[in-house]
Amino acid sequence: MVFRSWISVALWSFFLLLSFALVLGAGWPAPLLICLLLSLYALQGLVSDWLGVSADRRGVSAPNRLIGRLPLLTLWRIDLRRGSFNRIDRHGPTSVAIFRGGSPVIVDLPSAEARKKFLSHCKKVFPEVHVTA
Numbered sequence: 741m742v743f744r745s746w747i748s749v750a751l752w753s754f755f756l757l758l759s760f761a762l763v764l765g766a767g768w769p770a771p772l773l774i775c776l777l778l779s780l781y782a783l784q785g786l787v788s789d790w791l792g793v794s795a796d797r798r799g800v801s802a803p804n805r806l807i808g809r810l811p812l813l814t815l816w817r818i819d820l821r822r823g824s825f826n827r828i829d830r831h832g833p834t835s836v837a838i839f840r841g842g843s844p845v846i847v848d849l850p851s852a853e854a855r856k857k858f859l860s861h862c863k864k865v866f867p868e869v870h871v872t873a
Contacts, residue, residue, distance in 0.1 A: 741794065741795055741796070741857070741858070741861045742791075742792045742793070742794045743792050743793040743794075743849050743850060743854045743857070743858055744789070744790070744791075744792035744793075744850065745789060745792070745848070745849075745850040746850070747850070748789040748803075748850075749786065749789050749790055751812060752782060752785045752786035752789055752790075752812075753786060755782040755785070755786075755812065756779065756782035756783060756786055758782075759775060759778040759779040759781075759782045760779055762775040762778065762779075763775040763776055763779055784814075784815075784816055785803075785812065785814045788803040788804070788814055788816055788817050789803050789814065791803075791817065793847055793848075793849055793858065795858065795861055795862055795865055795866075796865065797822065797865060798821065798822055799819060799820050799821040799822045799824070799825075800819075800820045800825070800838060800847070800862075801817055801818070801819045801820070802817065802818055802847045802848075803816075803817055803818075803848075804816055804817055804818040805846070805848060808846075818845060820838055820840060820845065822866065824840050825838050825839055825840040825845075825869065826839060826840070826869060826870065827839040827869060827870045827871075827872075828859065828862050828866075828869060828870070828871045828872070829844075829871075829872050830855065830859065830872065830873055831844070831846055833852050833855070834848060834849050834850065834851055834852055834854070834855055835847060835848045835849060835855065836849065836855060836858060836859065856873065859871055859872075859873050860873075
């Protein structure tokens with residue numbers, strides 16, 4: 741099951757288009773290189789958010805937010821394989837905390853309804869993991 745934030749996808753799309761416009765207007769060579777790096781960063785963020793938060797029999801995969809809930813500070817994805825985590829808790833109105841060892845990984849979902857569906861789905865897919873709503 742995949743949960744996707746269309747707002748984050750739209751933000752990354754806008755950022756990517758903006759960075760492409762900067763590439764087209766950039767001079768040579770340093771500004772062009774910086775604009776190309778911004779474009780690559782925007783592309784990886786767009787792909788990461790487009791893939792969304794997924795949970796299946798192999799584990800959980802989600803965008804890797806570097807600082808809290810800021811979608812424009814994403815560096816690819818985090819993959820939590822089945823057996824690497826032992827607890828999933830509600831963390832906020834739209835997020836969950838997945839515990840591996842003692843340290844939680846905070847995963848943001850697009851809405852409170854998506855969080856409820858995600859937790860319900862995880863209870864079915866990972867019966868060995870303690871899931872609390």
